[in-house]
Amino acid sequence: MTIIPVILSGGAGTRLWPLSRSQYPKQFLSLTSQNTMIQETLLRLTNIRVESPVVICNESHRFIVADQLAQIDVKNPFIILEPLGRNTAPAIAAGAFKAQQLDKDAVMVVLPSDHVIQNKEVLATALELACKTAAEGSLVTFGIAPTAPETGYGYIKAAVKSGESVFPIDRFVEKPDRPTAQKYLDSGEYFWNSGMFVFKASTYLGELNRFEPEIFTSVEQAFDKAAVDVDFIRLDKASFAASPSCSIDYAVMEKTSKGKLIPLDAGWNDVGAWSALWEVNEKDANQNVIFGDVLTHDTESSYIYSQGRLVATVGLRDAVVVETKDAVLVADRNHVQGVKDIVEELKRQERHSSVEENQVGVRPWGSYEAIERGHRYKVKHITVKPGAKLSVQMHYHRAEHWIVVSGTALVRNGDQELLLGENQSTFIPLGTIHALENPGKVPLELIEVQSGPYLEEDDIIRFEDRYGRC
Numbered sequence: 001m002t003i004i005p006v007i008l009s010g011g012a013g014t015r016l017w018p019l020s021r022s023q024y025p026k027q028f029l030s031l032t033s034q035n036t037m038i039q040e041t042l043l044r045l046t047n048i049r050v051e052s053p054v055v056i057c058n059e060s061h062r063f064i065v066a067d068q069l070a071q072i073d074v075k076n077p078f079i080i081l082e083p084l085g086r087n088t089a090p091a092i093a094a095g096a097f098k099a100q101q102l103d104k105d106a107v108m109v110v111l112p113s114d115h116v117i118q119n120k121e122v123l124a125t126a127l128e129l130a131c132k133t134a135a136e137g138s139l140v141t142f143g144i145a146p147t148a149p150e151t152g153y154g155y156i157k158a159a160v161k162s163g164e165s166v167f168p169i170d171r172f173v174e175k176p177d178r179p180t181a182q183k184y185l186d187s188g189e190y191f192w193n194s195g196m197f198v199f200k201a202s203t204y205l206g207e208l209n210r211f212e213p214e215i216f217t218s219v220e221q222a223f224d225k226a227a228v229d230v231d232f233i234r235l236d237k238a239s240f241a242a243s244p245s246c247s248i249d250y251a252v253m254e255k256t257s258k259g260k261l262i263p264l265d266a267g268w269n270d271v272g273a274w275s276a277l278w279e280v281n282e283k284d285a286n287q288n289v290i291f292g293d294v295l296t297h298d299t300e301s302s303y304i305y306s307q308g309r310l311v312a313t314v315g316l317r318d319a320v321v322v323e324t325k326d327a328v329l330v331a332d333r334n335h336v337q338g339v340k341d342i343v344e345e346l347k348r349q350e351r352h353s354s355v356e357e358n359q360v361g362v363r364p365w366g367s368y369e370a371i372e373r374g375h376r377y378k379v380k381h382i383t384v385k386p387g388a389k390l391s392v393q394m395h396y397h398r399a400e401h402w403i404v405v406s407g408t409a410l411v412r413n414g415d416q417e418l419l420l421g422e423n424q425s426t427f428i429p430l431g432t433i434h435a436l437e438n439p440g441k442v443p444l445e446l447i448e449v450q451s452g453p454y455l456e457e458d459d460i461i462r463f464e465d466r467y468g469r470c
Helices: 037-043 059-071 088-102 120-135 178-187 201-211 213-224 237-241 248-253 274-280 333-348 352-356
Strands: 003-009 054-058 078-082 107-112 139-144 155-158 167-173 190-200 227-229 232-234 259-264 289-291 294-297 303-306 311-314 319-323 328-332 360-363 366-374 377-384 392-394 399-406 409-413 416-420 425-428 434-437 444-451 461-464
Touching: 003 037, 003 088, 037 059, 054 059, 054 088, 059 078, 059 232, 059 360, 078 088, 088 107, 088 201, 088 213, 088 248, 107 120, 107 201, 120 139, 120 190, 120 259, 139 155, 139 201, 139 248, 155 178, 167 248, 178 190, 190 201, 190 248, 190 259, 201 213, 201 248, 213 237, 274 303, 274 319, 274 333, 289 294, 294 303, 303 311, 311 319, 319 333, 328 333, 333 352, 366 444, 399 409, 409 425, 416 425
Parallel strands: 003 054, 003 107, 054 078, 078 232, 139 259, 289 303, 294 311, 303 319
Antiparallel strands: 107 190, 139 190, 155 167, 155 190, 167 259, 227 232, 319 328, 360 366, 366 377, 377 444, 392 434, 392 461, 399 425, 399 444, 409 416, 409 434
16 A cells, blocks of 8 residues: 655644744744654654655745755655645645555545644554555544533544444534533534545545536646646646635535544644643643743743743743744733734734744755844844855845855855855945855855845845746
8 A cells, every 4th residue: 555645734824923924834843842843743654654745835835844854854755836825625636636646546644734643653553544444435534532622623523333443424513612612522422623634545536526626627737737846846826726715624524425534542732822832742840831041930830932032930820921033922821812813913014024934044055044133234144055055146125244154155246256264254235146155065154234225035136046946
């Protein structure tokens, strides 16, 4: 049996703001271990035999995905780029077309990239059963036995029978109010909807074509017209945009007669709020979860995260405090769902950098970290991988000053070519064509000071680029 993981790596980066942003959502963050959430998603599959993964992601996240998969030595991943979001049914269809291309009888294991599962041995056992059931033609999902009347999850009702491990699905239900959720919990017939699925690619595509032929046709055309861009599969934008936006639940699972549910008790959590991170992480003697440079006094049952600066708390109970380089969140742990309302207000005020940008940016050539920003200036710490080169480019609105901290920089500055070592620098005037390359065998570290009236990342005109970004 060919088993292909299909990893869904979307997300708007709103529920875990300010750490998570639209350009760097939670699956790319290390929130429960040294690995990021997308890395943990793939690493927990090591107990079963799977092929190279298919990852469906936003076009703007492509280099972050590629870099994080390389860090854990994932071999030959297939990274499919969505030109725009169309929800899970079209995204999974794109993965299914790729899986079917690799093996017409392939079984897909569809996993969100941003969930926590604490017991991977239990998951492996459940996946083995799910793959066998899927190979027989079923569309399998995993149901989480509810432990509380949770109103933030969708539910699945299943025909539970004693002594059996795979149940027919009766129906899917949307997020309930609290009294209804309590009834679901008391009945013992309802499960939380995990958003994880196992089925043959051909079975899913057949049911999708039956119930939502417009989605099927649009994604099929988008896949057939896809372009291979460096290491990425870029879906055709016009064809993909023609697809209705629809979840897999609405499009297929609520309509099919082939749906099956397998209960899963493996410490699952979709980490949908800061309170969830308090629940899944290790706590100190005062039931606090602490990351970074934090001092507490008379503080209990709180989640406190520092990205850099010292954070001190006094007399807090059930609180969430999250410090990043450009924002601080302070919230009651029982009211953190309101974080998304803060993000909506930031959007209304057009404070785009607070919503979209993380202070750390990952690029195919390396990474950068924003150090300081003020009126008409920005300071960055830039790291360039050995042998890597930034695009040949220019800026209409800013000048740049580069100071080499360590390593060697090969610089094109207009008509000049310079080789700079530690403590040397160069100035790039506004409108000058320039490029930066690391010709050495160790990382190049430099400080970049930008100055000008407009300092956003879209002020880049590329003339040449080895990563296909022109």
